[in-house]
Amino acid sequence: MPGSSRTYAFLGPEGTFTEAALLQVPDALQAVRVPASNVNAALDRVRDGSADAAMVPIENSVEGGVTATLDAIASGEELRIIREVLVPISFVLVARPGIGLEEVRRVSTHGHAWAQCRLWVDKHIPEAEYVPGSSTAAAALGLLEQDCTYDAAICAPLVAREHPELSVLGEDIGDNPGAVTRFILVSRPGALPARTGADKTTVVVPLPEDRPGALMEILDQFASRGVNLSRIESRPTGQYLGHYFFSIDADGHAGEARVGDALAGLHRISPGTRFLGSYPRADKQVTPVAAHTSDAAFSAANTWVQSILGAESVAGESGSEASRTA
Numbered sequence: 001m002p003g004s005s006r007t008y009a010f011l012g013p014e015g016t017f018t019e020a021a022l023l024q025v026p027d028a029l030q031a032v033r034v035p036a037s038n039v040n041a042a043l044d045r046v047r048d049g050s051a052d053a054a055m056v057p058i059e060n061s062v063e064g065g066v067t068a069t070l071d072a073i074a075s076g077e078e079l080r081i082i083r084e085v086l087v088p089i090s091f092v093l094v095a096r097p098g099i100g101l102e103e104v105r106r107v108s109t110h111g112h113a114w115a116q117c118r119l120w121v122d123k124h125i126p127e128a129e130y131v132p133g134s135s136t137a138a139a140a141l142g143l144l145e146q147d148c149t150y151d152a153a154i155c156a157p158l159v160a161r162e163h164p165e166l167s168v169l170g171e172d173i174g175d176n177p178g179a180v181t182r183f184i185l186v187s188r189p190g191a192l193p194a195r196t197g198a199d200k201t202t203v204v205v206p207l208p209e210d211r212p213g214a215l216m217e218i219l220d221q222f223a224s225r226g227v228n229l230s231r232i233e234s235r236p237t238g239q240y241l242g243h244y245f246f247s248i249d250a251d252g253h254a255g256e257a258r259v260g261d262a263l264a265g266l267h268r269i270s271p272g273t274r275f276l277g278s279y280p281r282a283d284k285q286v287t288p289v290a291a292h293t294s295d296a297a298f299s300a301a302n303t304w305v306q307s308i309l310g311a312e313s314v315a316g317e318s319g320s321e322a323s324r325t326a
């Protein structure tokens with residue numbers, strides 16, 4: 001319908017792995033897609049209302065967490081993750097026309113891409129100097145500029161295909177052929193995506209200070225309710241040395257009693273806990289739930305406690321022995 005399409009920001013320019021992730025979102029092809037030059041700029045567009053949502057990388061199977069994203073969603077105006085997308089990663093080395101592998105001295109790409117091609121680089125271009133790029137595609141397109149200061153770039157094969165003027169000096173140069181990057185679609189807080197039985201919940205928990213065993217207490221909120229964690233990372237808050245928060249992904253949806261109860265426990269331990277969303281898992285793997293941590297078990301337990309309290313409160317109100325036994 002004209003005029004009704006959504007606006008999605010993404011880590012651009014066109015040809016990034018992040019754009020490939022965005023194109024997996026069902027309505028993204030019809031949507032307005034706005035490239036941003038970094039993760040913060042993409043998220044700012046959501047915060048200031050100029051985009052409905054933003055696609056950003058959060059985790060790579062080889063390199064781990066994307067710290068720019070973990071930090072940007074942990075503070076500032078609250079945001080919510082509404083979807084995750086997995087993209088298999090494969091890299092090529094492209095160069096300005098006329099440059100051979102033996103002439104490559106300076107290579108640009110995104111820091112995460114550089115880290116995933118270390119072995120290939122050490123073997124084939126050991127002398128190469130790394131020039132940080134804002135994304136793999138930005139680095140590749142930079143080669144087409146007159147005043148480009150580097151000789152080659154590491155990017156997605158798609159970028160090489162779309163720009164035949166770049167010559168491909170190496171294919172499949174990633175150190176791990178099974179590498180996958182996980183991306184998140186982030187929007188302003190609103191209704192949570194519905195429970196599917198195959199969901200993830202992301203939270204940020206500031207570590208309470210001067211409290212021995214605080215991390216164990218945090219983990220116990222999940223463990224004692226049968227909630228599995230799929231990622232936990234500590235990040236400095238940036239305020240002062242030794243001040244950390246934990247960024248955590250848990251299997252399950254906040255609407256499930258065991259997850260909701262764990263969230264309440266986290267809030268008691270660390271009131272600054274930030275809920276970042278419950279959303280369907282990209283791999284659609286259903287979360288196994290033990291009978292004693294099911295919604296039915298929580299509900300039966302609550303009913304039992306209420307029944308005790310009901311009897312007690314009658315006793316408490318009247319204070320008479322007779323009413324306690326009534």
Ligand SMILES: O=C(O)C(=O)C[C@]1(C(=O)O)C=C[C@@H](O)C=C1
Nearest residue numbers: 016017018057110112135136181
């Ligand atoms: O530079 C890109 O193409 C991106 O989408 C960013 C990014 C990342 O942040 O990890 C995405 C996937 C790859 O792992 C390398 C770079």
